[in-house]
Amino acid sequence: MELTRPVAEFVAQTRLDGIDVAAAHHARWLLIDAVGCALAGHGSREFHTTRQALTNIGPQGDATVLGEDRHPLLNAVFLNAYLITALTACDFHVPTRCHVTPEVVPAALAVGERFDRGGEELLTAVALGAEVTVRVGVAFDFSAKHARGWHAPGLSGVIGAAAAAGRMLRLDAPRMVNALALAAAQAAGTFVGHGTPQLKFNQARAALSGVLAAFIGAEAFPTTPEPFLGINGGLLTPTYTDHARPELLVDQLGEVWQLLQISLRRWPAGTSIQSVIDCLLEITTANAIGLDDVKRLDVTLAPASAQLHGHQPHPRTPFLALLSTHYVAAALLADGHFWLPSVAPSRLADPRLQAFADRVVVSADDSVPDAGAVTSLLTHDGRTLVAKRDFPRGHPSDPLSDDEMRAKFLRCAQERLDPPRARRLLAMLERVEHVSVREILSAATPGAA
Known part of the structure; x- marks a missing residue:
């Protein structure tokens, strides 16, 4: 050949x-x-x-x-x-x-x-x-x-x-x-x-x-x-x-x-975290909720993505923050958006974000596509709000x-x-x-x- x-x-x-x-x-x-x-x-x-x-x-x-x-x-x-x-x-x-x-x-x-x-x-x-x-x-x-x-x-x-x-x-x-x-x-x-x-x-x-x-x-x-x-x-x-x-x-x-x-990509973050951002924006936009309304957040990723992005709840540098599902989710829920100021060194030390990151649980599931994510958000008033994406915005299937x-x-x-x-x-x-x-x-x- x-x-x-x-x-x-x-x-x-x-x-x-x-x-x-x-x-x-x-x-x-x-x-x-x-x-x-x-x-x-x-x-x-x-x-x-x-x-x-x-x-x-x-x-x-x-x-x-x-x-x-x-x-x-x-x-x-x-x-x-x-x-x-x-x-x-x-x-x-x-x-x-x-x-x-x-x-x-x-x-x-x-x-x-x-x-x-x-x-x-x-x-x-x-x-x-x-x-x-x-x-x-x-x-x-x-x-x-x-x-x-x-x-x-x-x-x-x-x-x-x-x-x-x-x-x-x-x-x-x-x-x-x-x-x-x-x-x-x-x-x-x-x-x-x-x-x-x-x-x-x-x-x-x-x-x-x-x-x-x-x-x-x-x-x-x-x-x-x-x-x-x-x-x-x-x-x-x-x-x-x-x-x-x-x-x-x-x-x-x-x-x-x-x-x-x-x-x-639409956001400065890892590929599967892009899907997490899209899911959370879908939930927060439809329900008008923010960080203080959330008791717990469960995020399910593909095994490879969970391995890459599921083990750093408290990143020490802006670079690591962009790869942390826990931190990106906390910053997004706190600000209602996510961009480079979200990972400024002063934000990484924010006690609210640090505390919420400990309430984010990342797990792996073979049924989730490589670039996809499932988010399940439990509010303090007892609601469970779920969003799922097989791929993030910007993927060829959703350009x-x-x-x-x-x-x-x-x-x-x-x-x-x-x-x-x-x-x-x-x-x-x-x-x-x-x-x-x-x-x-x-x-x-x-x-x-």
Whole structure:
């Protein structure tokens, strides 16, 4: 079975007008959402630590980090990827548990800025990189991958990053094969760091590795022609997984667009916690109740989600709070909404929230879908109010509207830009085919002309 050449030809030769209209529309929002999340990501304490470390490696450069100054190109790729994922608000492909845009978008932006590419090429590269990322992940088989501890962005995301960067470099198919092979050679990253920003590192490293692979592949660096099925470590062989379905990588490639299955999050929180928020908003809106009315809250999640998000009732940092079902539920019931101020350090120490978190019980049930949740809220006056979601708002089965996505972008962007500049940037991104990558990055920089 030949896999790499068809994928390379698909990435090298597909034009924007060859991409399904719905897929191109979704790719546009993936790009817009990624830029917005990156601007909000400057509020992450861990981002500033990462930036200092990379400044120590190379302090000056000509590549733009969204929302701030310039760095060496590979540093900028890493930092932009970290910014996109920093606050747990970016996209998510539920079937493979993979964030896609932190790997794909920084790769395309960096190459596009370096070579002064246009927005049409940027949108095309984002769509193709996202499509490749998802297809590699699906072919890999999530259950087998997760059982071994693999973290999807480091395995499939690095391939998508190389595809996006290679497309912006205008690689022909043979050089695209080189880029994909070099990306596959760097496929790595595990879940061992869950509950820490280490997982964000995996995503940023994958973006950087994909760009490195594309630049070296562009020089016709000799590689294996089949990195997916090759002996001695092919990405879709028992070296990585025992249950791969390699045929899914190329099945109906260019006809059925898997990127349409990428969710766009409404809130800065873990995926299943998104469903918890939606359930609680449904209950509180219909019944006009808040934190002081609730005696107990039971939350039922899928086993994997309960393991990830059900064991930190008293998070010590904003990062951990975004992954805590107990804390997010308490903050939402107290405020009637949930956003970044909800996880400010002063809020984490709020005695009311601390006390209520102890009245939240999280359990696991195989009948709950991976991204779903069931909430059962017992009020002090004896009512039991139940809400259930199989998936959160923003999932392909219940997508956010364009207006909801605009509102999220502006809310994110205004963490870094003044409102008029944020609105101008949004307008520019919505007509991305008519602007250049350099114009987009300039518009995303506070104080730039």
